[in-house]
């Protein structure tokens with residue numbers, strides 16, 4: 001490994017020409033958040049709230065939820081924390097929300113869709129989030145997982161507004177959401193690309209199946225095209241709403257450069273990758289990142305896209 005990748009991260013994600021790319025952390029609870037803050041994260045780009053309650057077979061109480069969320073908010077006073085509402089199902093079943101007998105859990109009632117099968121749980125979660133946010137200094141944003149249509153985005157935004165939460169957003173992790181991002185972003189304040197599921201659904205390859213790992217690769221040109229399309233939709237919407245990435249793709253330094261080149265405004269990742277991503281970003285200008293993204297988009301395979309990007313990034317040689 002290049003020794004410059006191991007230097008302590010100073011908290012800034014910046015290209016060589018000073019274009020800011022806030023580097024945020026993916027966390028599953030307060031303990032992760034404290035570690036992420038110590039590692040230099042500028043905030044939380046994804047709080048996976050289902051991780052707070054994975055062992056539960058009943059819905060957590062309001063008090064339990066407020067305590068869990070406040071523990072994360074308190075680690076980032078004055079900073080952005082993007083809380084994701086419960087994403088139960090498929091790889092993360094929650095007995096109080098999901099049906100273990102579904103034949104195709106990844107294509108089933110998961111994420112935001114459980115609002116229809118279990119009415120009330122989402123409203124109660126949003127009320128708990130609002131209470132926890134009210135007593136904290138964090139800048140709390142809220143997003144829904146597995147949004148597939150502009151109508152779902154509108155319904156979620158209305159629920160957030162009703163709960164007193166001012167910054168509603170959605171994950172873009174279903175190809176239909178990437179394709180309709182302009183309409184979706186008319187309804188909400190921001191989008192965050194979940195490249196783990198976006199790759200699984202674009203390639204029709206179960207992310208949990210080892211034999212499909214070659215398909216399940218966020219360097220797939222089809223996935224990069226959907227990232228490009230999502231950003232283009234946000235630009236077409238016209239009010240400058242941010243599109244971040246919170247999938248594992250953001251933790252791959254060369255891919256992080258490609259994502260920035262495609263116009264993504266923030267990157268959220270596991271805290272241990274922050275320093276390496278920050279170090280590589282600092283070696284390229286925004287224009288170079290855009291050129292590397294164009295190159296990667298023109299590749300015919302994930303291996304070629306990755307090789308071509310890395311060839312332009314001497315720090316990774």
Ligand code: PEP
Nearest residue numbers: 173194195196197246247
């Ligand atoms: C994703 O799908 O990319 C994502 C960030 O969410 P999760 O991995 O929790 O499904």
Ligand code: MG
Nearest residue numbers: 173194196197
């Ligand atoms: Mg996901």
